[in-house]
Amino acid sequence: MRDAPLRVAPVAGRDELGRFITLPWRLYAGDPYWVPPLKSQVRALLSPSHPFYRDDAARCQLFLAWRGNRVAGRIAAILNRAHNRFHGDRWGFFGFFECEDDAAAAMELVEAAADWVRAQGCDTLVGPVNPSTNYECGLLVKGFDLPPRVMMTYNPPRYAELLEACGLAKAKDLLAFESAVHPGSFERLRRVAEKTRSREPQLVVRAVDLTRFLGEVAIIRDIYNSAWERNWGFVPTSEAEFALLARELKPLVDPRLLHIAFMGDDPAAFLLALPDVNPALAVLNGSMANPVRVIKAMLVGRKREALRLITMGVKETYRRRGIEAVLFFEALKAALERGYKRCEYSWILEDNELALRTVRLMDAELTKVYRMYARPL
Numbered sequence: 001m002r003d004a005p006l007r008v009a010p011v012a013g014r015d016e017l018g019r020f021i022t023l024p025w026r027l028y029a030g031d032p033y034w035v036p037p038l039k040s041q042v043r044a045l046l047s048p049s050h051p052f053y054r055d056d057a058a059r060c061q062l063f064l065a066w067r068g069n070r071v072a073g074r075i076a077a078i079l080n081r082a083h084n085r086f087h088g089d090r091w092g093f094f095g096f097f098e099c100e101d102d103a104a105a106a107m108e109l110v111e112a113a114a115d116w117v118r119a120q121g122c123d124t125l126v127g128p129v130n131p132s133t134n135y136e137c138g139l140l141v142k143g144f145d146l147p148p149r150v151m152m153t154y155n156p157p158r159y160a161e162l163l164e165a166c167g168l169a170k171a172k173d174l175l176a177f178e179s180a181v182h183p184g185s186f187e188r189l190r191r192v193a194e195k196t197r198s199r200e201p202q203l204v205v206r207a208v209d210l211t212r213f214l215g216e217v218a219i220i221r222d223i224y225n226s227a228w229e230r231n232w233g234f235v236p237t238s239e240a241e242f243a244l245l246a247r248e249l250k251p252l253v254d255p256r257l258l259h260i261a262f263m264g265d266d267p268a269a270f271l272l273a274l275p276d277v278n279p280a281l282a283v284l285n286g287s288m289a290n291p292v293r294v295i296k297a298m299l300v301g302r303k304r305e306a307l308r309l310i311t312m313g314v315k316e317t318y319r320r321r322g323i324e325a326v327l328f329f330e331a332l333k334a335a336l337e338r339g340y341k342r343c344e345y346s347w348i349l350e351d352n353e354l355a356l357r358t359v360r361l362m363d364a365e366l367t368k369v370y371r372m373y374a375r376p377l
Contacts (some may be wrong), residue, residue, distance in 0.1 A: 002303035008320030017046070020062055020074050023100050025049035027288065033147045034154055035278045036286040041248075043130060046076070047094075051112065051241035052131060059081040059120070061338040062096075063112045065105040073099030073106060077113035078131050079120045083235045091377070092117020094127035095137070098155075099162060104160035117183045118377045126171060126233075126374045128153075132176060133233040134245070138174045138347065138370025139163065144366060148284040149276045149308040149344045150252070152176065153370065163373055171374035172232055175356075176346035177364035181307075181335045185362050192361070196322030200263070205326050207334075208258040209213065210250070217246045219260060227269070227313030232349055252277055261314075261323050269314040271327040273335070273343070276306040306342040307335060312355070324358045332362075 011020050021042050028034035037352045044050055052058055065073035078093040094113040099106045114125045129137040136153045141160050148154040179185070198201060207214050221242045228234040237245070257273040308330065314323055335343060345364055349357045 004070070004342050005068055006065065006072070006104055006108060008063055008065045008105075008112045009205075011064055013098065017043070017062070020064060020096075021046075021075050027098055027100065031156075033144070035148060035282050036059075036284070038281070038284065038287050039286045045135070046099065050239060051244050054240060057238065058131070061113075061116050061311065063109060064101075065099070065109050065336075067102070067105070069199055072102050073097075073109050075109040075113050076131065077116040078127075079130065081131055082238075083132065083233075084122075086120060086235060090121060090123040091126045091336065092120060092122030092124065093129050093131070094125060095130040095158070097128050097139075097163070100161070101158055101162075103162060104164055107166050109165065110166040110168070114375070114377055123377050124374055125168070125377055126372065128373070128374065132235050134235060134237055134241075137233075138269060138372055141369050141371045143368030147278060149176075149306065149334075149346065149369075150278050151310065152280075152344075152368075153307070153348060160371070166375070168373035168375045170371055172371040172372045173350040174347035174372065175350055175366060176344055176368035176370070177348070177359050177362075178342060178344045178358060178367045179362045179364035180330065181340045181343050183336065186329070186332050186336060189325055189329040189332060189361060192322065192325040196326050200321060200323075202264045203268075203323065203326065204262045205259055205330055206256050206262075207330075208231065208253070208260060210253070210255055213246075213250065214243075216260070217243060220246075220270050220272075223260075223267050223313050223315060224311070225272050226315045230316075231352075249274070254334075254338065256338065257331055259327055259330050261327060263316075263318055267290050268318040269312070269316075269323045271309070271312040271331055273309045273331050273342075275304065276308055276344070279305070304339045307340050307345065307347060308344045310346075312358075324354075328358065328361065 011017055023037055061077045063075050064071050074096060075094055080093055084090060116338050117125060126140055136151060139159055140153055140155050144157055176304055195235060214265055225236040259271050261269040280354040312327060345359045347370060
């Protein structure tokens with residue numbers, strides 16, 4: 001079938017969209033580390049009705065590579081106007097990349113995405129993002145011998161070779177660290193947290209109150225959009241987009257693992273750790289329609305093996321005052337009490353020295369590297 005004619009074309013119709021979504025199930029068959037996403041969530045992310053695309057903030061064009069009648073690969077070309085307005089860039093993005101070990105198909109897919117974003121006025125192709133840095137992003141280039149934690153990507157090693165052969169080069173690395181949840185770090189953090197609290201009498205740190213969900217979401221969004229505004233690749237989220245993200249995460253949130261810090265009445269920082277539900281997702285195999293699988297997934301999900309510290313943000317005004325250590329201390333205390341064994345800290349920009357210094361307090365080791373690529377157009 002490798003000798004069959006190759007063509008790349010935009011996705012047309014519901015059937016081809018379905019083939020775009022389900023392609024990974026064939027490509028990753030038998031791979032013990034791949035975690036199938038929920039097909040309904042992928043479909044929602046690709047729908048023009050998703051808040052990511054609302055008010056003409058973004059557009060997306062999907063492409064399939066065909067070898068005869070077989071789908072050999074896929075890619076999404078993404079115009080993120082919100083990103084370009086915020087950063088003053090003319091970047092076009094690609095994402096949702098999957099491909100057979102077929103260099104020609106990968107090349108044609110990347111060229112199709114490049115041509116599409118160039119036609120939208122972009123001068124640089126950047127990715128992968130699914131569909132922005134506020135969601136899953138980055139190509140795994142180190143750490144293939146461990147399964148991904150919740151909301152982190154996974155791909156075979158050959159993808160880096162395929163993309164780099166298309167002229168894409170490293171733009172930025174995103175790092176994942178992991179450590180055991182153990183009392184040694186707890187005692188060290190407790191001492192730092194006590195010093196910070198005595199030095200900052202206005203500092204108040206509390207767990208999130210899910211009974212006041214909308215109000216808590218508004219507070220966290222305010223911190224989120226402020227704390228990351230100067231980060232590479234960051235895009236502020238709209239109220240509607242952040243609200244949807246919050247609703248999707250709410251069933252996963254353990255309130256003891258989500259803390260907000262205030263300096264007086266001013267929201268200053270927050271930390272969110274999520275239980276790693278990927279083992280349960282693997283059981284579901286992309287769908288919640290099978291009740292037996294749902295029950296098995298629920299049983300797997302009750303095991304508190306690992307969690308992922310998914311995000312921690314401190315407003316610039318309050319950085320380097322020890323608030324990070326207090327948030328880490330409260331989260332670690334809750335994790336110990338809840339019986340978690342491992343914690344991944346991801347993702348962290350390779351040049352975010354403040355975050356890297358904080359992670360070192362946890363005796364964490366670098367376990368995975370995810371790469372963002374770019375290519376001038």
